[in-house]
Amino acid sequence: MKVYEGKSIFKGIAIGKIFFYQKGTQQVKRVKINDVEAEKKRYEAANAKAIEQLEALHAKAVKEVGEANAAVFEVHMMMLEDDDYVSSIRNMIETQQVNAEFAIASTGDNFSEMFSQMDDEYFKARAADVKDISDRLIAVLSQRESVGDMGEEPVIVVADDLAPSETVQMDKEKLLAFVTRYGSANSHTAILARTMNIPALIGVEIEEEWNGHMAIVDGKNAKLYIDPDEETLEKLRTEQQKDIEARELLSLLKGKEDVTADGKHIKLYANIAGVADVANVLANDAAGIGLFRSEFLYLEAQDYPDEETQFLAYKRVAENMAGRKVVVRTLDIGADKQVDYFNLDKEENPAMGYRAIRICLDRPKIFKTQLRALIRASAYGEIAIMYPMIISVEEVRKIKEIVEEVKTELTKQGIAYGSFEQGIMIETPAAVVMSDELAKEVDFFSIGTNDLTQYTLAMDRQNMKLDSMYDPHHPAILRMIQKTIENGHKEGCWVGICGELGADTTLTETFLKMGVDELSVSPSFVLPIRKIIRETSVQE
Structure with a gap:
C-alpha cells in the first residue's frame, strides 16, 4: 500500500x-496551405461546431449543477467569439499560409501565456479557459472526441x-x-x-x-x-x-423547525445564483433565500438586462418560494466578476476598486432599472432588497432616496408593488465600525464573511500562496461578527450571515450563542446545519 x-x-x-x-492530445504540425479562403472556412466551421458543443454542455450543466456553475461554458462561448482571439487566428492563416490547427494552437499558447503573466487573479484563471477552447477547436478539426x-x-x-x-x-x-x-x-x-x-x-x-x-x-x-x-x-x-x-x-429533518433545543427560532435560508437553483432550495427544505446573487443575470447576458427581463426572474423566484422570504442582493460586479459590456477599466487592485454599490450609485440608470424590477416583484412574494459593499451612512441614505424616487414613479404609472425590507451587506471593516449608526437606517444586516475576511486580514482570498495564512476563524473576524450582531439588535435589525462561514459547522454553535438570527448557506448544507441548530442549547 x-x-x-x-x-x-x-x-x-x-x-x-x-x-x-489522458487527454486526446496530439502533436499539432505546421502545414503550409495554398487555399487560404478554404482554410478560413474550415476554421469557421470548427468554431460553429465548438459553440454547438458548448451550448449542449451548458444545457447539461444547468440540469446537473445549476445556472451559476454552468456559466463557465457561456464564458467559453464568448471567448471563442472574442475579436482579438479570432483576428489572431485568421491573420495567422492569411499571412503565414498555415493550417487552422497550427494557427489555433499558436494563438491559444500566446493568449494563455499572456493571461498567466497578469497580476490579476481573475485574468490568470482565464489562461486555462483559453487553452480549453483552443483544444476543443483542434479536436473538432481533427475529428476526435475530447473525453x-x-x-x-x-x-x-x-x-x-x-x-x-x-x-x-x-x-x-x-x-x-x-x-x-x-x-x-x-x-x-x-x-x-x-x-x-x-x-x-x-x-x-x-x-x-x-x-x-x-x-x-x-x-x-x-x-x-x-x-x-x-x-x-x-x-x-x-x-x-x-x-x-x-x-x-439528515433527510428525516425535512419539514422540521429550525429551532434550538431551548426554543430560539433561527431563519435557515439558502444562497442561489439564478431561477433554476430554486428547485435545490425547495428540495433541501430551506425556509427562504438569504442571498440571490442577481449579478448572474448580468453575467449571463450579452447586454444590460432590461427591466422586464429582471422583473420576470425576480417574480418567478418569489412565486416559486410561495411566501417565503427572498433576499435579493443588488448588482455586485467588479473584482473577480467582470462583465464586458460594462466597459470597466483594468484596476491594480480590483477587489478594493470600482465595484458593487459604487457602480450602482455612479450609474443610477442601471441601478434604477434593477430597483424598478425588484420593487415590482415585491407584489408577488416576500422580497427583501440587500445592498453590497456599504461603507457609510451617506451611501445608505442616497440609496433610500433613489428607492423613494422609484416608488413614486411606479405609483404615478399605476404599477403595483408590495412592502419590502431593505438591508445591507456587512463585508467591510468600515461597515462593522459604523454598524451602530447603519442599523438605524435599515431593516437587516447580512454579514458577507468572504470579503470581510479578506479586507480585515488584508489578504486576497483568491491568492493560492496565502492559503496557509488565510484564516476565516481569526479572532478579529469573530469579534467583528459579534459586534455587528450586538449593534444590529440594539436598533431592531435582524442579523444574518450569508458568507462561506455560515456553512462552517464548526462555528454554528458559536454563531447561535452570539445571537445570530439567520444563516444562509448553499442548499446542500441546510439539513446538516439544521441538525446542529436543533441539538444546541443557546443558554448553555
Missing part, C-alpha cells in the same frame, strides 16, 4: 479502481488536470471521485466537484502506472491510498457507510 497526500476539494470517501485519464471512454464500472478518475468541459461530460453514475496533479481549490472544476458532491483531491503526484489499481480517495483527510491493505479498506468502508447513514438521517 502507498499513501499520497493532496489538497481536498470535497470531503467524501470513494473506493474503487483507478481510470487514468475518453471510462468503461462500464464506476471509477476514480486520475489526471494531470481536468477542464470544466471534461468534468461535466463524464458520466456521473461512473465517476466515484477524481484526483489531479494540477488545479486550484477555486477553479471551475473544483467548484463543479463540490456542487456535484464528488470527492476530489488536487496537488497529488500522480503516476500513469496506477491505471486499473484499487484505490481510496479520503477527502476528509486529503489522502489517496493506492492498493490499500485490508485493514485500511475495512476502516474506510466503515467511515463511508457512516457518511451514507448520516445523510439518510
Whole structure:
C-alpha cells in the first residue's frame, strides 16, 4: 500500500479502481496551405461546431449543477467569439499560409501565456479557459472526441488536470471521485466537484502506472491510498457507510423547525445564483433565500438586462418560494466578476476598486432599472432588497432616496408593488465600525464573511500562496461578527450571515450563542446545519 497526500476539494470517501485519464492530445504540425479562403472556412466551421458543443454542455450543466456553475461554458462561448482571439487566428492563416490547427494552437499558447503573466487573479484563471477552447477547436478539426471512454464500472478518475468541459461530460453514475496533479481549490472544476458532491483531491503526484489499481480517495483527510491493505479498506468502508447513514438521517429533518433545543427560532435560508437553483432550495427544505446573487443575470447576458427581463426572474423566484422570504442582493460586479459590456477599466487592485454599490450609485440608470424590477416583484412574494459593499451612512441614505424616487414613479404609472425590507451587506471593516449608526437606517444586516475576511486580514482570498495564512476563524473576524450582531439588535435589525462561514459547522454553535438570527448557506448544507441548530442549547 502507498499513501499520497493532496489538497481536498470535497470531503467524501470513494473506493474503487483507478481510470487514468489522458487527454486526446496530439502533436499539432505546421502545414503550409495554398487555399487560404478554404482554410478560413474550415476554421469557421470548427468554431460553429465548438459553440454547438458548448451550448449542449451548458444545457447539461444547468440540469446537473445549476445556472451559476454552468456559466463557465457561456464564458467559453464568448471567448471563442472574442475579436482579438479570432483576428489572431485568421491573420495567422492569411499571412503565414498555415493550417487552422497550427494557427489555433499558436494563438491559444500566446493568449494563455499572456493571461498567466497578469497580476490579476481573475485574468490568470482565464489562461486555462483559453487553452480549453483552443483544444476543443483542434479536436473538432481533427475529428476526435475530447473525453475518453471510462468503461462500464464506476471509477476514480486520475489526471494531470481536468477542464470544466471534461468534468461535466463524464458520466456521473461512473465517476466515484477524481484526483489531479494540477488545479486550484477555486477553479471551475473544483467548484463543479463540490456542487456535484464528488470527492476530489488536487496537488497529488500522480503516476500513469496506477491505471486499473484499487484505490481510496479520503477527502476528509486529503489522502489517496493506492492498493490499500485490508485493514485500511475495512476502516474506510466503515467511515463511508457512516457518511451514507448520516445523510439518510439528515433527510428525516425535512419539514422540521429550525429551532434550538431551548426554543430560539433561527431563519435557515439558502444562497442561489439564478431561477433554476430554486428547485435545490425547495428540495433541501430551506425556509427562504438569504442571498440571490442577481449579478448572474448580468453575467449571463450579452447586454444590460432590461427591466422586464429582471422583473420576470425576480417574480418567478418569489412565486416559486410561495411566501417565503427572498433576499435579493443588488448588482455586485467588479473584482473577480467582470462583465464586458460594462466597459470597466483594468484596476491594480480590483477587489478594493470600482465595484458593487459604487457602480450602482455612479450609474443610477442601471441601478434604477434593477430597483424598478425588484420593487415590482415585491407584489408577488416576500422580497427583501440587500445592498453590497456599504461603507457609510451617506451611501445608505442616497440609496433610500433613489428607492423613494422609484416608488413614486411606479405609483404615478399605476404599477403595483408590495412592502419590502431593505438591508445591507456587512463585508467591510468600515461597515462593522459604523454598524451602530447603519442599523438605524435599515431593516437587516447580512454579514458577507468572504470579503470581510479578506479586507480585515488584508489578504486576497483568491491568492493560492496565502492559503496557509488565510484564516476565516481569526479572532478579529469573530469579534467583528459579534459586534455587528450586538449593534444590529440594539436598533431592531435582524442579523444574518450569508458568507462561506455560515456553512462552517464548526462555528454554528458559536454563531447561535452570539445571537445570530439567520444563516444562509448553499442548499446542500441546510439539513446538516439544521441538525446542529436543533441539538444546541443557546443558554448553555
